[in-house]
Amino acid sequence: MSNDVLVLAEHRDGAVSDVTFELLGKAREIAASWGGRTVALLLGQRELAGELGAADTVQCAEHAALETYNPEAYEAVVLQALEQLEPRLVLTSTTTVGLDLGAALSVRWDAPLVSYVTGLSAGDGTALATAQIYGGKLLAEVELSGPRALCAVLAGSFPHAAGRGETAPTVETLDATGLLDDLRTVVTSVISPEGGDVDITAADLLVSVGRGIGSQANLEVVEELAEALGAPLAASRPLIDQGWLPKARQVGKSGLSVKPKVYLMFGISGAPEHLEGMRDAELVIACNTDAKAPIFDVADYGTTVDLFDLVPELVSRVAG
Amino acid sequence: MRIAVLLKQIPDLVEDLELAPDGTDVDREFLAFTLNEFDDQALEEALCLKDAGDAEVVAVALEEPDVDQCLYTALAKGADRAVKLTGAGEGWIDGHRRSAILAAWLATAEFDLILTGVQAADDLDGQLPPLLAARLGLPHASVVVRVELKGQVALVRQELGGGTVADEELRLPAVIGIQAARQAPRYASISRIRQAQQAGGLEEVGAPATDAGPGYHLVRLLAPEAAGHAQMLGGSAGEVAERIVELIRAKGL
Ligand SMILES: Cc1cc2nc3c(=O)[nH]c(=O)nc-3n(C[C@H](O)[C@H](O)[C@H](O)COP(=O)(O)OP(=O)(O)OC[C@H]3O[C@@H](n4cnc5c(N)ncnc54)[C@H](O)[C@@H]3O)c2cc1C
Numbered sequence: 345m346s347n348d349v350l351v352l353a354e355h356r357d358g359a360v361s362d363v364t365f366e367l368l369g370k371a372r373e374i375a376a377s378w379g380g381r382t383v384a385l386l387l388g389q390r391e392l393a394g395e396l397g398a399a400d401t402v403q404c405a406e407h408a409a410l411e412t413y414n415p416e417a418y419e420a421v422v423l424q425a426l427e428q429l430e431p432r433l434v435l436t437s438t439t440t441v442g443l444d445l446g447a448a449l450s451v452r453w454d455a456p457l458v459s460y461v462t463g464l465s466a467g468d469g470t471a472l473a474t475a476q477i478y479g480g481k482l483l484a485e486v487e488l489s490g491p492r493a494l495c496a497v498l499a500g501s502f503p504h505a506a507g508r509g510e511t512a513p514t515v516e517t518l519d520a521t522g523l524l525d526d527l528r529t530v531v532t533s534v535i536s537p538e539g540g541d542v543d544i545t546a547a548d549l550l551v552s553v554g555r556g557i558g559s560q561a562n563l564e565v566v567e568e569l570a571e572a573l574g575a576p577l578a579a580s581r582p583l584i585d586q587g588w589l590p591k592a593r594q595v596g597k598s599g600l601s602v603k604p605k606v607y608l609m610f611g612i613s614g615a616p617e618h619l620e621g622m623r624d625a626e627l628v629i630a631c632n633t634d635a636k637a638p639i640f641d642v643a644d645y646g647t648t649v650d651l652f653d654l655v656p657e658l659v660s661r662v663a664g
Numbered sequence: 665m666r667i668a669v670l671l672k673q674i675p676d677l678v679e680d681l682e683l684a685p686d687g688t689d690v691d692r693e694f695l696a697f698t699l700n701e702f703d704d705q706a707l708e709e710a711l712c713l714k715d716a717g718d719a720e721v722v723a724v725a726l727e728e729p730d731v732d733q734c735l736y737t738a739l740a741k742g743a744d745r746a747v748k749l750t751g752a753g754e755g756w757i758d759g760h761r762r763s764a765i766l767a768a769w770l771a772t773a774e775f776d777l778i779l780t781g782v783q784a785a786d787d788l789d790g791q792l793p794p795l796l797a798a799r800l801g802l803p804h805a806s807v808v809v810r811v812e813l814k815g816q817v818a819l820v821r822q823e824l825g826g827g828t829v830a831d832e833e834l835r836l837p838a839v840i841g842i843q844a845a846r847q848a849p850r851y852a853s854i855s856r857i858r859q860a861q862q863a864g865g866l867e868e869v870g871a872p873a874t875d876a877g878p879g880y881h882l883v884r885l886l887a888p889e890a891a892g893h894a895q896m897l898g899g900s901a902g903e904v905a906e907r908i909v910e911l912i913r914a915k916g917l
Contacts, residue, residue: 447790537827
């Protein structure tokens with residue numbers, strides 16, 4: 345066992361993901377208080393190692409099967425790295441990569457895992473994690489006192505500036521020979537998103553609607569408002585999954601990230617995956633009949649008036 | 665082709681979640697429970713696979729509040745069998761223990777494909793699909809939005825975030841965490857559910873004993889104390905609308 349903190353670096357479209365810098369910044373803080381080192385693990389794309397200067401060392405593995413994310417290949421290599429490096433704490437994110445790998449590694453490396461972590465601090469020989477549960481309606485405080493642990497961190501929880509190092513890290517090579525010869529998982533293609541009919545990422549004002557709308561027929565109500573305001577209509581994921589609106593309208597983790605001047609929301613609860621896509625909006629106004637909805641913790645202005653009462657009033661003022 | 669769909673009842677998040685006296689669980693006594701929405705998507709995808717070919721769909725759940733209703737609904741929608749694993753205990757069953765119980769049972773039944781929701785709202789210690797796959801030694805993929813079967817291979821589409829997706833082939837048996845089915849979950853009428861209930865046929869099996877806990881110490885649950893809170897706009901709908909229009913105009917829009 346060591347006192348090292350290991351970060352699983354993520355990259356997409358040839359760039360290191362922002363969340364990786366958040367994790368590196370936090371890892372440095374914890375490693376410093378335990379007297380350990382910060383180690384980044386980078387699979388595929390070795391040329392990105394130079395960006396991970398906040399780590400003391402970057403462990404790289406390269407193989408044809410690691411060029412794009414393959415759950416089985418990544419898991420095999422990360423597991424081997426954990427067994428060899430024996431870090432005290434491993435940080436992943438709650439992206440697809442983190443969701444796939446975190447829990448599987450918890451079983452295979454025999455270490456406890458806390459998921460959806462939003463706060464993390466080093467105690468005396470322990471780590472204390474705060475995690476979201478029930479869609480952010482509650483928090484859980486967890487103490488990790490064993491010799492190893494994993495935390496899957498929710499993107500946006502830590503500042504990323506502290507994770508952007510200026511010095512070049514030491515780069516080492518992990519040998520993946522023999523690990524990836526007989527994979528049961530093959531990635532056949534990676535497909536980038538296609539543009540939609542409207543670009544919600546370019547709008548200054550967005551009207552966004554969630555499951556509180558109740559039915560597809562009811563969408564007319566908010567469509568009318570969006571039109572009157574000259575704003576595109578965006579939505580939370582469930583509406584897209586229902587087929588009520590095209591995918592290009594989805595805000596959030598698996599949709600688009602938007603940063604309008606005003607984000608006007610109706611009937612959206614404020615699940616962490618939705619917040620990931622609208623955190624950078626300048627002014628957030630939320631309408632939700634549940635006064636305890638998590639969205640009110642992030643919105644600037646809120647109202648618990650029923651959307652079906654409020655929207656017609658808005659339309660009459662804007663259109664009039 | 666045998667497909668297992670794992671279903672889980674979770675507290676309905678529309679309700680207020682009160683804490684139990686010891687502070688490490690929600691007070692389950694008066695809570696309403698509902699099927700995890702992603703499990704509902706997994707069930708739909710399984711039923712679509714059945715519709716498209718030759719597959720037997722088995723719905724599996726632990727004994728939890730209102731689970732009979734949930735399993736009969738699965739039967740009413742078209743599942744071929746429904747299995748309830750009984751006696752795992754009351755209260756919150758964390759992901760590590762849940763996966764150990766399910767893995768022990770699944771290992772004795774021969775399945776080609778195991779589908780379940782990508783996550784559930786109380787997954788504090790990790791998500792079920794990878795926990796289960798690791799215990800069973802099977803390949804897995806999460807955040808999947810489409811599954812097709814071609815012989816002993818599953819063709820899946822996995823969302824990687826930001827709209828990017830990967831198409832993958834997994835050699836069966838495999839575990840898939842479903843984010844969304846190819847179509848909205850089908851509806852079962854009350855009368856169909858009642859028919860299923862009257863026909864009975866819920867298989868009850870004792871849950872295999874296991875003591876796999878998450879391995880950490882849950883200190884307490886608490887309501888989040890937000891760094892900030894929205895300034896609430898009071899008054900009638902008209903007054904609130906007036907204020908919102910002012911706020912938008914103040915931004916120069
Ligand atoms: C891997 C993964 C990726 C995901 N990616 C995304 C993503 O990109 N984007 C996304 O949005 N979600 C995403 N999700 C889903 C996310 O977890 C939530 O399920 C989703 O955001 C909830 O949408 P909602 O707020 O519209 O619905 P709900 O959570 O059901 O909230 C509906 C709200 O409407 C309110 N309401 C009801 N009636 C009214 C009324 N008449 N007037 C006003 N308010 C009313 C209710 O109080 C409630 O708060 C993802 C989930 C996973 C697991």
